[in-house]
Amino acid sequence: MEGKMLAAHFDVPGEPENLYVKEVSKPVPKEGEVLVEVHASALNRADLLQRRGKYAVPPGASQILGLEAAGKVVALGPGADGRWKIGDRVMALLAGGGNAQYVNVHSCQLMPIPAGMTDTDAASVPEAWLTAYQLLHFVGKVQKGETVLIHAGASGVGTAAIQLCRLAGAVPMVTAGSADKLEFAKKLGAAAGFNYKEEDFGTKCLEATNNVGADIILDCVGATHWEKNLQALNTDGRWVVYGLMGSGQINGDFLTKLLWKRGSLLGSLLRTRSSKYKAELVKAFTENALPYFTPGGPVQLRPIVDSVYPLEKIAEAHRRMEENKNTGKIVLQVPV
Template structure:
């Protein structure tokens, strides 16, 4: 119906079973925005938290789930700068609204889809890859030759961070919850991997680095890993916390140990950043990383898609992520 669209929705916070598909008003692009018809979107941990009522969208963002999308430009808002035209294939970093047939996106948060890439693969890029790129370059300021310990190494961000480390000349190591996930990480370029369920990754990381440790730790887990993180953090290391899957409640002498290492803890969230910041991030990523998604160079970047669900099966997609069964991104196909 004209002016309407289908979108993922929930009426009250709770489990995946609360999700359903609802007809809602189609967004109208504002000044400096374009309207994208979405062909594919993808899940992120933030979607699960929002569904549970634990992560509200930033002010002004859509209340609809979905932080990334891939599709086609179908309309331009007033005051467009000529960067995009109707018919362009784009992927988008958004504060919400991706799990729907249409989404309005600021012009600076769009990335052109490489001509030989599918919408499914493109939908797996914006949030995960821009998060990983931001953590490594904007936050941790990774340098060539540094060692990076990546928690959840088989996740969307993890699989992106491994490849971006190699592109930057850094050495990635990972933790993951199964030998199968560690093998996937190694195939993508991880130097080594540790099963956090069965191994002491703090000790193993030190052994793997001749007792030097990791220069950078990318941590989406938090409290359950803090002691081992400090154990294997190199002197003057940067411990970047961007998620709290293992809680944020720490009981212990964190500060003394951190001080002894002269370490830094840096908190980072992408969703709540300003449009200006996101546009700068998109520009840097487009210039430095996007060309490497086209095969032929010495390093070929590739999004890792775990599974694809039709939008109407979004409860099943959420359940798969909640059960930690995915390796890479879970993608939603949006009906046209």
């Protein structure tokens, strides 16, 4: 298979059944890039949207699914960062291409896999944890002692955000759609949890904060939660929208309610950011959060893996995520 590799593929957008593994050309690292032999990759909601034809791949990015991967460096392109050498165990933030045996990545989007961490765990880190870190620190500018309401608290991003809140000295609260997910989130560090399907989380959040509200809301739901979000938000609070699982179409007196809270509405996407921004984010996370994945420190961060599927079972993996069954990340094991 010289010059070839296996990769997840779909011929037409649609259901998970459209996914299969096929032989494609192996990428060759270009200027500033490193070629990684992928041992594991993980799923993200964007993969589901892309498979349905509803997420345009950013210009220049691989059309192959997969926003993150773990494996080892096998080749260096011209001008690649001297920090990396062949054989290094790495995890990578990708704009695409992770669901394959090899992927090209700009060297500044690589992180070393902490000692003792498996490839499966490492594959679950880059997209969810860098997103959560970015939302809390780069966008939300979280401060010690602040309260953060995290929607989808048992999701890949949510489980990372709970732990990063605690690391920052902030107080996480979550919403989720089942008692099991809320229980899991509380064990990870959430101070309170609200079942958004059964409870009014706006009222509950106020009750839990002595009628003050959340200083930051990390919102990947959007329209269906907007009114309760504005109820739950503290005066001068920051409301960070980073997903629209509950639609983007709002009807109602949105701006009036936002204005009376003097709220800041902030939007954030990671995949479409510049290389420079991603490099800064990877550097900050590597310095400030990655050391806490190694056991022994006062705060212990841990990757949350829900399930592991071989690459050829990618359709099953997509179905599990689409049915909202996962707590934490769904990982794909890639044949070496």
